[in-house]
Every structure is written in structure tokens, then in C-alpha cells.
Amino acid sequence: MKAITLTTKRVSLAMLVPLLLVAGCGGETQGVSKDGAAVTAASDLKIQFMVPSFADVQDMNNEYWSKFQKDNKVQLDVEWIPSGDYDTKFDLVLASGNIPEVIVANSITRPTLQNAVKQGAFWDLTPILGDFSKYPNLKNNGYKDVWNYIRTDGKIYGVPRNRPHIDLSLKIRKDWLDKLHIPVPTTLDEYAAALKAMVNGDPDGNGKKDTIGLIGQSNSGNFFADSDGSFLAAFGGLDPVIAKDGGLINKYLTPNYTNMVAYFRQMYADGSLAKDFSTIKQTQAEEIFTTGRAASYGRNTWRDYSFEQTIKKVQPDANVISLPPMKGPGGVSVQLSVPFSGAFYISKKVPEAKVKQILDFFEKTTTMEQTDYNYYGIEGVHYKLVDGQQKLTELGVKQVTANGTGAIFPLAYNNKMKVINPAAPKAYNDAKEKSVASYAQVGKIDLFSIINSNTWTSIWPKYQSEWQSMVVKAIVGQISMDEYKAYIDKLNGSADFQTAYKEFAADYKEKFPK
The missing domain is CATH 3.40.190.10 (Periplasmic binding protein-like II)
Known part of the structure; x- marks a missing residue:
């Protein structure tokens, strides 16, 4: 399926009269009001994203996205890639070096991502985030250890996409x-x-x-x-x-x-x-x-x-x-699930001033209010309150639930988010929550x-396709289980793999201290 790039173009009444636009990120837009007086307003932040799409390609001009962009003073240029094709596209984009301003990595341990990080493709956000005093939402509205999990070689390169454990x-x-x-x-x-x-x-x-x-x-x-x-x-x-x-x-x-x-x-x-x-x-x-x-x-x-x-x-x-x-x-x-679904990475080509603006955007939208908006949309448009629960309208199902709108939000940690369905009756959701509640205790x-190994990142791409082929052959009976076991033993006996396992152990100790 061919990727589709959608760029949001917002039109205001002021555009009906001559305008003098001043270019620049976070600059000002100057025009003329009805009485001829100069009008100056802060321009919207424009952000280019590449994200996976788990449903239909988004219409960035619909009611949901129009309100979001207006309220947050942002214009989103989003390339939605079908989720089944995303990892392949992700690897191609990293290899080309033509990386969008913000790109989603489905897995923070993906070898191609880790290689790109080490080659300087993305911003090291550690000094900018600092002690998170300027980013309390990013610090407090995610899972307690998520920023420790997200590190590569002790540094923070990605902004986690917070998600619940039960999924x-x-x-x-x-x-x-x-x-x-x-x-x-x-x-x-x-x-x-x-x-x-x-x-x-x-x-x-x-x-x-x-x-x-x-x-x-x-x-x-x-x-x-x-x-x-x-x-x-x-x-x-x-x-x-x-x-x-x-x-x-x-x-x-x-x-x-x-x-x-x-x-x-x-x-x-x-x-x-x-x-x-x-x-x-x-x-x-x-x-x-x-x-x-x-x-x-x-x-x-x-x-x-x-x-x-x-x-x-x-x-x-x-x-x-x-x-x-x-x-x-x-x-x-x-x-x-780990308490995050991959992360957002900011291209090193983005100026530092804009990096801070993007982080401010993530900070502003990492709230329970924004998470509720992501999940339900606009009251009276996308949902109505029925028996104390948001009940999606037909438009809500189409624009919110069916379209995976959370792709560009860090969201706040909420352990119900991937269990309840906003299109379902309250009784159904209550029963569903109860039926899977034990998952949190036994899963x-x-x-x-979460854990990384530089050696694994380097060597696994050489073996991954072969290993996948061996798994399939073993399952369908093209090779015996003894042959499969011998193949695994051979890999595990390699000095490179043994080095990788020691690195995994060290990273595990750092990220999961007892």
C-alpha cells in the first residue's frame, strides 16, 4: 500500500484580505484588520511527522484534527505509513538520511534505530530535558521508570509514547x-x-x-x-x-x-x-x-x-x-506491554530552538485531558455522555476509534486505555475490565x-532473516527440531553472541535495579 502524505492547510478569515507573511518557525503573522489596523499574532508551530497508521489514513482537516491543531496552535504535516509496512519504510528512511523532523520508532531496540542513534542522526535530549523542571507533565504523567527504560548508553534520545501495561x-x-x-x-x-x-x-x-x-x-x-x-x-x-x-x-x-x-x-x-x-x-x-x-x-x-x-x-x-x-x-x-509503545525521535537536522518547541508541544499534550481527547474527541460531536460514560457517535467511531489517533501523542499513562472500547456500552466495558484485571498480577x-546491547545491534541484522526462516521451517516440518536446536546452539556458541549476552545482562542490571 502506497504511503500517503497529508499536509494540513488551515484557512482563516484573515486570509481573505491581503496578508504580509513573515517566514520563520515560531515567528509572527502580520496582516490587516477590517478597520485597517495592523494585526499581529503568533504563528502556529509546524511539525513534520512520520508515524505508523493502524487503520484508515487520517483526514487532518476533519473535526477532530482541526480542533486539536487550533487549540494547540500547531500545524501537523504527517506521513501515515500502514503499520504492516512501517518497519520497512522506517529502515529505508534511516538509510537515506532524509529523516523527517519527528519519526516514530515502534521499537527502541530496533538495530537500525540504535545504529542511527550512535551515528548522530537524532538529538540527544538529555541536556535539554535536564531535571525535567520545565517538563513536569513528561516526567509525572508517564510510568515511573519510563525515562530510565528509554535510554541508550545512559542518554535520552527518544520521547516515550506512554501506553498501559494491559493491552x-x-x-x-x-x-x-x-x-x-x-x-x-x-x-x-x-x-x-x-x-x-x-x-x-x-x-x-x-x-x-x-x-x-x-x-x-x-x-x-x-x-x-x-x-x-x-x-x-x-x-x-x-x-x-x-x-x-x-x-x-x-x-x-x-x-x-x-x-x-x-x-x-x-x-x-x-x-x-x-x-x-x-x-x-x-x-x-x-x-x-x-x-x-x-x-x-x-x-x-x-x-x-x-x-x-x-x-x-x-x-x-x-x-x-x-x-x-x-x-x-x-x-x-x-x-x-512495556509502559511505552516505542518513542518519538527528533532529527538532528532540526534547529535546537525548534527542538525545544517540539518538546514543549509534547509537554503540553502529555496530560489526562489530552489523553481523554485522544480517546473520545469532542463532546457533542464525537461522543455523548450516557450513564456516566462517553458514548461515541457514528462520527466518533469513524474519526477517533477507527483511526488510531494516538500515533502522534505521548499520552498519559492510563491502564484502562487499551482495554475499554469507547464505542461499547458501559456494561460491556465494565465486564471487560473485570475479565482481564488479573493480567496485571500474572503477566x-x-x-x-527495553534493554540494549551494542554488539547485538551490530550482529543481529546479519542473522535475523535466516533465523526467521529457520523458525518457519521448524514449525512447518521442513527441518527437524534437532536441526533447529543445533542451529540455535551454533548461534549461542558464537563469541559475538556471548558478548552481546553479557551486555544485555549489564543493561538489565542498570535498568531493572533490585
């Missing part, structure tokens, strides 16, 4: 479980058995055995949409796995991950995985699930309601639930979304 969940069609008289799975073995039964049955009643079990979605080392981490948590792979020499083994190369591969291998042999799981894009995976062709899918918890409503158009009895924590051999199937975060 991702593994979904299943409960109406299909009920139809086949299968209890809601509480273990990984029960889950695999349930999918096998649904694939071999006819839960949608179309007279065909064409149901897909777990839908795949390959993206940046993940193979099953946003659920890889949930499965890995159940195998103990999100806990620190220590090498014999004291290093911290990367999650991809642990025995725990290998055990997860073996689990998927059996599911594939049983027909419970999508045959082309490794090549399906996000938009394809979502379309397969929302047209009632798949039993299970991993995405954000808040999407349960939206997915269910879409499926109901073709299967009126659809009931999508987030599975409870399922017990595995090393833990339970809950991955908590684990992905340490490797």
Missing part, C-alpha cells in the same frame, strides 16, 4: 466453543485441543471444514500477530534466562523459545495454524478474523468489541472474548523491548 490479549470465538461444547481453555494444551476441534468441526455452520485455528501475522520477528509474547510468557521465555557465564540470553535464542516452536510445530501438524501464517500481513489477518473465518487471533484487548460487531454482520451470534491466563510449562499466557513484560 494485548489472545482472542477466541466463545460462541464456537459453546457450539462444540468446549470449555474456555485454561491451559495451552486445552487451547491447542480446542483449536483442533474447531478446525475439524464446522463451527460456522457453512457445511465445510474450512475454519482456520490461530491466524498468523508475520511482523518484525513475530509470527502470530501480537500473540507471540503471550505464548512465550507461558513457556517462561519472558523471564530472564541466564547463560552459564552469567550473560542474559536473547529471548529468541532461549530453550524456552525453542519449546514454543515445538508447540507451534505440533499445532501446524494438527492443522490448527493458518498454513501461510508466516506471510500474512496485518490487514489480511484482521480481515480473515473479522469475516468469521478464524477461531483465534492476538491483538489489543479493546478491539474485542469492534471485531465482534464486524463479525456479527455475517455471523450474528459471534462472541469474541479475551482468553484468561492459560497455564503453560513455564508461566501463563499473558504478556504485559510479564518483554525485557528485550
Whole structure:
């Protein structure tokens, strides 16, 4: 899908008469009023962004964005890249050196990002932020340790996009479980058995055995949409796995991950995985699930309601639930998100004066009020209060929920944000919050979304594609598990990898002090 660049152009009444514009960032605009007197007003800050789009491309002139830009005296020039293509585009942009003023990195540990940071592509924000006395919202409205997590070599280069811990969940069609008289799975073995039964049955009643079990979605080392981490948590792979020499083994190369591969291998042999799981894009995976062709899918918890409503158009009895924590051999199937979703990085080509203006913009918008605006929009336009809850209008669903408007906001930390759906009734949201509340107590975060290793950053790009290919080959049966294990042992035995693991251990100790 071709990326689309949308530039907001705002028109005021003053533009209907001759104007003399004074160029410059943060300068002034001078014109003539009706009575001929000079009129001077501060010009809007213009910021160029490149961000991932998780839904439709935004209309930056609609009611939502027009009010936001007016209230915050900002003009946003945003290049929205489809999320499934974003990492590829991100790497190409970094390689070209033609970096926009502000670019979102989905992962702060992405090797291409870390290389660009070390090569001086982005501003070191550490001296500007200082003790955060000028940025109390950035300091106090995020998770307590988020600024420590975001550092590279002890310095701050990115502004974290604050997000809640409770976010991702593994979904299943409960109406299909009920139809086949299968209890809601509480273990990984029960889950695999349930999918096998649904694939071999006819839960949608179309007279065909064409149901897909777990839908795949390959993206940046993940193979099953946003659920890889949930499965890995159940195998103990999100806990620190220590090498014999004291290093911290990367999650991809642990025995725990290998055990997860073996689990998927059996599911594939049983027909419970999508045959082309490794090549399906996000938009394809979502379309397969929302047209009632798949039993299970991993995405954000808040999407349960939206997915269910879409499926109901073709299967009126659809009931999508987030599975409870399922017990595995090393833990339970809950991955908590790190308390930020990547970060904003400011190109070194931006003048320092404008860097400070951009940070002021982030400071101003990192509030609960702005987070509520991001989530609900304008009262009377995008939502109405019903039983004490914001209830989105049809326009609100279109301009807010359906469009992933949070891409350019740091937002404030709020552990309900990725659970409740503003388009859903209050009773539904209350029940959903209750159903996943235990996630916060039993889930684990992905340490490797936070900790860094310079050596890993340097060497992993040389092996990543090969490793991904080996994972797929092992799952689909093209190589034996013994062959896969031998491949992993070879990597782990490399001096470079052992050095990387020692660096991971040192960074872990720094960012997660006991």
C-alpha cells in the first residue's frame, strides 16, 4: 500500500484580505484588520511527522484534527505509513538520511534505530530535558521508570509514547466453543485441543471444514500477530534466562523459545495454524478474523468489541472474548506491554530552538485531558455522555476509534486505555475490565523491548532473516527440531553472541535495579 502524505492547510478569515507573511518557525503573522489596523499574532508551530497508521489514513482537516491543531496552535504535516509496512519504510528512511523532523520508532531496540542513534542522526535530549523542571507533565504523567527504560548508553534520545501495561490479549470465538461444547481453555494444551476441534468441526455452520485455528501475522520477528509474547510468557521465555557465564540470553535464542516452536510445530501438524501464517500481513489477518473465518487471533484487548460487531454482520451470534491466563510449562499466557509503545525521535537536522518547541508541544499534550481527547474527541460531536460514560457517535467511531489517533501523542499513562472500547456500552466495558484485571498480577513484560546491547545491534541484522526462516521451517516440518536446536546452539556458541549476552545482562542490571 502506497504511503500517503497529508499536509494540513488551515484557512482563516484573515486570509481573505491581503496578508504580509513573515517566514520563520515560531515567528509572527502580520496582516490587516477590517478597520485597517495592523494585526499581529503568533504563528502556529509546524511539525513534520512520520508515524505508523493502524487503520484508515487520517483526514487532518476533519473535526477532530482541526480542533486539536487550533487549540494547540500547531500545524501537523504527517506521513501515515500502514503499520504492516512501517518497519520497512522506517529502515529505508534511516538509510537515506532524509529523516523527517519527528519519526516514530515502534521499537527502541530496533538495530537500525540504535545504529542511527550512535551515528548522530537524532538529538540527544538529555541536556535539554535536564531535571525535567520545565517538563513536569513528561516526567509525572508517564510510568515511573519510563525515562530510565528509554535510554541508550545512559542518554535520552527518544520521547516515550506512554501506553498501559494491559493491552494485548489472545482472542477466541466463545460462541464456537459453546457450539462444540468446549470449555474456555485454561491451559495451552486445552487451547491447542480446542483449536483442533474447531478446525475439524464446522463451527460456522457453512457445511465445510474450512475454519482456520490461530491466524498468523508475520511482523518484525513475530509470527502470530501480537500473540507471540503471550505464548512465550507461558513457556517462561519472558523471564530472564541466564547463560552459564552469567550473560542474559536473547529471548529468541532461549530453550524456552525453542519449546514454543515445538508447540507451534505440533499445532501446524494438527492443522490448527493458518498454513501461510508466516506471510500474512496485518490487514489480511484482521480481515480473515473479522469475516468469521478464524477461531483465534492476538491483538489489543479493546478491539474485542469492534471485531465482534464486524463479525456479527455475517455471523450474528459471534462472541469474541479475551482468553484468561492459560497455564503453560513455564508461566501463563499473558504478556504485559512495556509502559511505552516505542518513542518519538527528533532529527538532528532540526534547529535546537525548534527542538525545544517540539518538546514543549509534547509537554503540553502529555496530560489526562489530552489523553481523554485522544480517546473520545469532542463532546457533542464525537461522543455523548450516557450513564456516566462517553458514548461515541457514528462520527466518533469513524474519526477517533477507527483511526488510531494516538500515533502522534505521548499520552498519559492510563491502564484502562487499551482495554475499554469507547464505542461499547458501559456494561460491556465494565465486564471487560473485570475479565482481564488479573493480567496485571500474572503477566510479564518483554525485557528485550527495553534493554540494549551494542554488539547485538551490530550482529543481529546479519542473522535475523535466516533465523526467521529457520523458525518457519521448524514449525512447518521442513527441518527437524534437532536441526533447529543445533542451529540455535551454533548461534549461542558464537563469541559475538556471548558478548552481546553479557551486555544485555549489564543493561538489565542498570535498568531493572533490585
